[in-house]
Amino acid sequence: MSSKLPAGVRFLGAEPGAVAGWLTHDAPTDRDIASCVGCGLCLPHCPTYRLTGDETASPRGRIAAMRAVSEGRAAVDATFSRYMDLCLGCRACEDACPSLVPYGRLLDGAKAEVMAVRARRARLVRVLGLDILLDHKWAITALSAYLPFVRPFLPPRLRRLVPRVSLRELARPIPAVTLPKGHARGTVAVLTGCIQDSWFRPINRATVRVLARNGWKVVVPPQTCCGALTAHYGSLGAARRMAAKNAAAFALADADWIVVNSAGCSAQMKEYGELIDRPDVASRVRDLLEFLDEQGFEQPAGSPVARVALHDPCHLLHAQRIFAAPRSVLGQVPGLEVVEIADGDRCCGSAGLYNLFEPAGADRLMRQKAANVAATGCHVVLAGNPGCAVQITAGLAELGVDVEVLHPAELLDRAYRRSARG
Amino acid sequence: MIAAARRDLEEILGSGAVLSDPLALRLYGRDASMLEGSCELVAIPSNREQVVACVRIARRRGLAVVPRGAGTGLAGGSTPLPGSLVIVTTRLQRILEIRPEDRLAWVEPGVLNLDLKRRLAPLGLTFAPDPASEASSTIGGNVATNAGGPHCLAYGVTANHIFAVELVLADGTVQSFGGEGPEAGGYDLRGVIIGSEGTVGVITAVCVRLTALPEAVQVLMLGFATVDDAAGVVSEVIAAGLTPAAIELMDRAIVRVVEDFAHAGYPVDAEAVVLIELDGLQGGVDRQRQAVEQIARSHGATVIQAASDPAHRARLWKGRKSAHGAITRIAPDFLQYDVVVPRTRLVEALAAVRVVARDEGLIIAHIVHAGDGNLHPLIMYDRRSPGALEHVLAAGERIVRACLEMGGSISGEHGIGLEKRDFMPLMFSAADLDLNDDVRAAFDPVRTMNPGKILSDVGRSHGPAAGHAAGAAPDEAGSWRR
Ligand SMILES: Cc1cc2nc3c(=O)[nH]c(=O)nc-3n(C[C@H](O)[C@H](O)[C@H](O)COP(=O)(O)OP(=O)(O)OC[C@H]3O[C@@H](n4cnc5c(N)ncnc54)[C@H](O)[C@@H]3O)c2cc1C
Ligand code: SF4
Ligand code: SF4
Numbered sequence: 001m002s003s004k005l006p007a008g009v010r011f012l013g014a015e016p017g018a019v020a021g022w023l024t025h026d027a028p029t030d031r032d033i034a035s036c037v038g039c040g041l042c043l044p045h046c047p048t049y050r051l052t053g054d055e056t057a058s059p060r061g062r063i064a065a066m067r068a069v070s071e072g073r074a075a076v077d078a079t080f081s082r083y084m085d086l087c088l089g090c091r092a093c094e095d096a097c098p099s100l101v102p103y104g105r106l107l108d109g110a111k112a113e114v115m116a117v118r119a120r121r122a123r124l125v126r127v128l129g130l131d132i133l134l135d136h137k138w139a140i141t142a143l144s145a146y147l148p149f150v151r152p153f154l155p156p157r158l159r160r161l162v163p164r165v166s167l168r169e170l171a172r173p174i175p176a177v178t179l180p181k182g183h184a185r186g187t188v189a190v191l192t193g194c195i196q197d198s199w200f201r202p203i204n205r206a207t208v209r210v211l212a213r214n215g216w217k218v219v220v221p222p223q224t225c226c227g228a229l230t231a232h233y234g235s236l237g238a239a240r241r242m243a244a245k246n247a248a249a250f251a252l253a254d255a256d257w258i259v260v261n262s263a264g265c266s267a268q269m270k271e272y273g274e275l276i277d278r279p280d281v282a283s284r285v286r287d288l289l290e291f292l293d294e295q296g297f298e299q300p301a302g303s304p305v306a307r308v309a310l311h312d313p314c315h316l317l318h319a320q321r322i323f324a325a326p327r328s329v330l331g332q333v334p335g336l337e338v339v340e341i342a343d344g345d346r347c348c349g350s351a352g353l354y355n356l357f358e359p360a361g362a363d364r365l366m367r368q369k370a371a372n373v374a375a376t377g378c379h380v381v382l383a384g385n386p387g388c389a390v391q392i393t394a395g396l397a398e399l400g401v402d403v404e405v406l407h408p409a410e411l412l413d414r415a416y417r418r419s420a421r422g
Numbered sequence: 423m424i425a426a427a428r429r430d431l432e433e434i435l436g437s438g439a440v441l442s443d444p445l446a447l448r449l450y451g452r453d454a455s456m457l458e459g460s461c462e463l464v465a466i467p468s469n470r471e472q473v474v475a476c477v478r479i480a481r482r483r484g485l486a487v488v489p490r491g492a493g494t495g496l497a498g499g500s501t502p503l504p505g506s507l508v509i510v511t512t513r514l515q516r517i518l519e520i521r522p523e524d525r526l527a528w529v530e531p532g533v534l535n536l537d538l539k540r541r542l543a544p545l546g547l548t549f550a551p552d553p554a555s556e557a558s559s560t561i562g563g564n565v566a567t568n569a570g571g572p573h574c575l576a577y578g579v580t581a582n583h584i585f586a587v588e589l590v591l592a593d594g595t596v597q598s599f600g601g602e603g604p605e606a607g608g609y610d611l612r613g614v615i616i617g618s619e620g621t622v623g624v625i626t627a628v629c630v631r632l633t634a635l636p637e638a639v640q641v642l643m644l645g646f647a648t649v650d651d652a653a654g655v656v657s658e659v660i661a662a663g664l665t666p667a668a669i670e671l672m673d674r675a676i677v678r679v680v681e682d683f684a685h686a687g688y689p690v691d692a693e694a695v696v697l698i699e700l701d702g703l704q705g706g707v708d709r710q711r712q713a714v715e716q717i718a719r720s721h722g723a724t725v726i727q728a729a730s731d732p733a734h735r736a737r738l739w740k741g742r743k744s745a746h747g748a749i750t751r752i753a754p755d756f757l758q759y760d761v762v763v764p765r766t767r768l769v770e771a772l773a774a775v776r777v778v779a780r781d782e783g784l785i786i787a788h789i790v791h792a793g794d795g796n797l798h799p800l801i802m803y804d805r806r807s808p809g810a811l812e813h814v815l816a817a818g819e820r821i822v823r824a825c826l827e828m829g830g831s832i833s834g835e836h837g838i839g840l841e842k843r844d845f846m847p848l849m850f851s852a853a854d855l856d857l858n859d860d861v862r863a864a865f866d867p868v869r870t871m872n873p874g875k876i877l878s879d880v881g882r883s884h885g886p887a888a889g890h891a892a893g894a895a896p897d898e899a900g901s902w903r904r
Binding site: 004005006007008009010011012013034035036037038039040041042043044052053054055056061064065068073074077079080083097098099100 | 441443444445446448449450452453454456457458459460466492493494498501503504510512513515532534536537555557558559680682683684744745746747748749750751754755805806811840844874
């Protein structure tokens, strides 16, 4: 049969002796690429494919582009870069793939390749911003201190995305040790995060209070950024350096668990096993609500609100496959109804720095998400990831609806305080 | 010529909807089959008028047209041949009208099968065709391949659920076939269009029949120590006059990989697992369930389990529907066949495949639409080992021939496309094939539409088809009669 195929048609596969067009050591591996059969079952789950209907903006297409490079039929060029940059990295495709294709790993590899061919200026922005700035917490804090003054002068699109940061908060870091309420159940080390710690410190405070309330001694080891943004934007080397620093710091802290309240960061730290061969650290990492669900927690007496819409961050739902835990925890708060958001498994468009680099696609996804949140009729929406919180806040503001965006830790914290007041 | 076509297309569609970058063209070079072709341009129109314009431009500029939905086809139907413009229908995705009281809906071809079902469910209605690819394949693609699925045992294939089709013909005229009811009068040309795999025109709207959701649904999962036991139960269930909505069979190799993904609780030690779905009124479902369990016990079923709730049922089906995608976890490469045998001869067919596997020293796994006698033998190989592909193709041909000898067919549901077109002469005489070609030529005399698919373009036995003029067809080497 093969001999009778029409001209220009062939069975899939590399020609013998083909030389891959990859440029770096971090390139996607042939084995990972070959695990995709091209069945297309991931297509409807991919937000960028849903927006465009275009194979080049689909997971299958992106993997096929990688395959083309690995088989020496295409180069890592501007087109290839474009296709990879348009990917949100939300990993909804990975969740849907029966072949268990490790898409996140493929994409990180492809982004490392893209980094190698980026124009100097674009590369500089990323290296300065992601590899250097994120690795230096003092620098983020220092820059954030200027934000209140700079914010009014930012272009509206950016202003919308930059939250108000209080200088009073910035001046008071999270204590290195917080003792538990009552009998100690054990020690948890908390990742305070890079951006999260400067821009959303009240969330970190709430997280620490909720953990201490439940009998955990909370320690905050000296640490750096988890490396997620860096890895997803093509600097795997820098990401490994950050991961190694953190792994050392958290190992020293000698905690039973490492609890992380930002889904993007917990997903990344769970990859430390693969990334830098530190499964000892990775296996102790838990996302906050996953942790409370596993370990059990004290039921608050009541809820500060009757209904909340629950947003599933992609890095929780898809990258970590955590769906039930948040529902189970929130379901135990008396008087609280958790409302599902339509198309809840679709990315909000924040996607790390996607909303900065790819505003058009990000805005469309943001509007869809905001509309679906508004449609729940809830006055509060919960988002356990700072990027999502920023994005959804901006979307709701544009829509002109009054919905408060809270972190689940803040809701629990308020519930406990309320019960304390009686 | 191609540059001119691109300019023309961009003028109508805008530059974002016309792709000509070599990498983009490569990504549109295949569907879900194992064949890769190539094309000159890709257009992604957003409405019927734009489709018409694309077809006209292709004709004017001497390009063939390859209609493409989601590209989940398994026969190479939307794998383009050189010299073609791929027209993608994914942006034609409006549900135009739902008329519950008339049990019909008008949809654009790019609407995904499952998206339509989700819209219909709150109305207590559904669109019955349920290919395992329902989440990602388009209604247009379903119509063009006359897709089947597990439930076509009770509900019939796509053709049974289509009232009317709107088609853009090769010369750019738009024509409707059929009407808003089963009896449209005149020749029933819908039958030609359904399953035409893009060779008669581009479908731009479909009027589908809606079906009421059943009152009760129950899925039974049966496990067996041998594949023959499993197949025996299937034959007996049907012989006993029971009417399940679906009967699916998977062998051990498949069950193991899908369980890893779907976590449905399949018995991974069983040699074969059968899923039987019963639906209808509650009383009838209960009675049928007892009868099926009785038959299963008498055939030595090692597991007899009913889905505990709708979520479990969904997981069981999710496992089955992901089987195709999960195969690479067994072997790096595979070819899938789509043969049919009379369903009473299922045991025999499975034995024949076993013989081929043994003779050729190949691993062959099974997913079977057992109720319809539609086998999907998956032959595993590693393309890096020299001669492996040729070996698999030879084994595949043996399987096909064996099934034909039992009175079967070369394709149950995936279509002929490119991959199976060379098997056509095994089933049809030269005169039959010419007649088929004449019918096609009545729609598309100059062969603009997906040439080289289903039927080869060269080697007719009685000279050119009625009205045939050479021109738009791309060069092609080889055919079934050379
Ligand atoms: C995991 C998996 C499971 C599958 N399970 C089943 C199954 O159970 N049953 C089954 O029958 N098939 C199955 N298939 C095959 C495939 O999904 C079906 O053939 C489906 O109908 C193809 O739809 P599509 O939108 O992907 O079309 P494509 O693959 O894009 O196209 C298929 C054919 O239809 C033509 N076509 C598409 N749209 C149009 C249009 N608007 N106008 C004219 N021609 C058009 C194309 O030219 C091509 O010839 C499966 C595939 C996969 C990958
Ligand atoms: S990534 Fe997975 S789901 Fe998507 S096409 Fe490849 S194998 Fe199929
Ligand atoms: S990571 Fe998200 S955007 Fe990227 S291919 Fe997968 S589903 Fe699409």
